[in-house]
Amino acid sequence: MQTILVFIELVIAVALIIFVLLQRSEGGALGIGGGGGMGGLFSPRGAADTLTRTTAILAVLFFLTCVALNILALHGRKEGSILDVPATSQAPVTAPKPAAPASTPAPDGPQVPKPQ
Numbered sequence: 001m002q003t004i005l006v007f008i009e010l011v012i013a014v015a016l017i018i019f020v021l022l023q024r025s026e027g028g029a030l031g032i033g034g035g036g037g038m039g040g041l042f043s044p045r046g047a048a049d050t051l052t053r054t055t056a057i058l059a060v061l062f063f064l065t066c067v068a069l070n071i072l073a074l075h076g077r078k079e080g081s082i083l084d085v086p087a088t089s090q091a092p093v094t095a096p097k098p099a100a101p102a103s104t105p106a107p108d109g110p111q112v113p114k115p116q
Contacts, residue, residue, distance in 0.1 A: 002072050009065040016058040023051045 019055045
C-alpha cells in the first residue's frame with residue numbers, strides 16, 4: 001500500500017510541476033505556454049482558470065497523499081512519551097582516557113645554526 005501511495009505521490013508531483021510551469025506569470029509570457037495567443041483550445045482567460053483549478057486540485061491531492069503516507073508510517077508505532085519513562089540513576093559512562101605519550105624532551109626553540 002505504501003509503495004502505491006509513493007508512486008501516486010510522485011505522479012501527482014510531476015503533474016503539479018508541469019501545470020505550474022504551464023501557467024502564465026503575472027509579468028507576461030514567462031511560462032512555457034508563451035503569450036496569450038488565441039490559437040489554443042480555450043480562450044486565454046478560460047485556460048488560466050482551468051490551469052489554476054487543476055493546480056489547486058493537484059495540490060490538495062498531494063497534501064492528502066502525504067497525510068496518508070504519514071498515517072501509514074505511524075501505524076503500529078508504540079504510543080508513549082519519553083516523559084513517561086522514569087529516570088535511571090546510573091552514572092554517565094565516561095570514555096577511558098588515552099595513555100600518555102612517551103615523554104620526549106621539548107625543543108628549546110628553533111634550531112638555528114650559530115655564526116662562527
